[in-house]
Amino acid sequence: MQDPNEDTEWNDILRRKGIIPEKEKEVTEDQIINIVENTINEKTGRAANDLESKTLDELDELEDEEDEKVLLEYRRKRIAEMKELASKCKYGEVKEISAEDYVQEVNNAGDDVWVVLHLYKSGIPLCALINQYLANLARKFPATKFLKSISTTCIPNWPDSNLPTIFIYHNGSMVKQIIGPVELRGMKLTEAELEWMLGQAEAVPTKITEDPKPKVRDVLFSTLRYETDDVADSNDW
Numbered sequence: 001m002q003d004p005n006e007d008t009e010w011n012d013i014l015r016r017k018g019i020i021p022e023k024e025k026e027v028t029e030d031q032i033i034n035i036v037e038n039t040i041n042e043k044t045g046r047a048a049n050d051l052e053s054k055t056l057d058e059l060d061e062l063e064d065e066e067d068e069k070v071l072l073e074y075r076r077k078r079i080a081e082m083k084e085l086a087s088k089c090k091y092g093e094v095k096e097i098s099a100e101d102y103v104q105e106v107n108n109a110g111d112d113v114w115v116v117l118h119l120y121k122s123g124i125p126l127c128a129l130i131n132q133y134l135a136n137l138a139r140k141f142p143a144t145k146f147l148k149s150i151s152t153t154c155i156p157n158w159p160d161s162n163l164p165t166i167f168i169y170h171n172g173s174m175v176k177q178i179i180g181p182v183e184l185r186g187m188k189l190t191e192a193e194l195e196w197m198l199g200q201a202e203a204v205p206t207k208i209t210e211d212p213k214p215k216v217r218d219v220l221f222s223t224l225r226y227e228t229d230d231v232a233d234s235n236d237w
Helices: 009-017 029-053 056-088 099-107 125-140 191-200 216-236
Strands: 094-096 114-120 145-150 165-170 173-179
Touching (some): 094 125, 099 114, 099 145
Parallel strands (some): 094 145
Antiparallel strands (some): 114 165
16 A cells, blocks of 8 residues: 555645545654743743732742741751750859769769869958859859868868969869969959959850959059149149
8 A cells, every 4th residue: 555645646636635634744853942942931931920920928928938947947046055055054053062072063063064163261351252253153154163162171181371262173174273362362353353264264154355453554553643633633722
């Protein structure tokens, strides 16, 4: 049987008479490319039309959804940070210990725990002043473990001349010691100065970065200024 798709004069006559169907047209490569491009453009245009057809409120809702995802992630991280901080901030007071408590409270205080231990005796004014300061600092820095102990109760035969004494520990090991009234600046010591000293050892996360103790030059300048003012006042009279 003759191929109906063959290009012959007889087939052309038969096609004109409607006896055989028209020859099927071949799809060229260029036509395939055009079909694909038209499909892509149609879908892209539809997506663009979808956005263009949305109102400002609907577009805001889409932005709000993205913002909400960011805010939720930020909130999740902040909650985790706050839980971690809360787990560390569990002290907040100065605890009295004895020699029997030393190993448990100091050496076994825990990983990354800072411990400030004050050895003192009743009747020594500077010891009482430091205990007062430490009570305030313990509330201010509850992640640091503040302890105090009567000197001879904690360390037998510890000399009174070494009081007050402050030992600073981290991970159960001593990292700094401040011994005696000279190192602790005597009764003129301020709470800010003590906080700065502890901060220098990294025992507390203080924001005081410079020694708040007045410099000798500043004291002399202030004295001279007041004396000059007094002379000026007497001259006025």
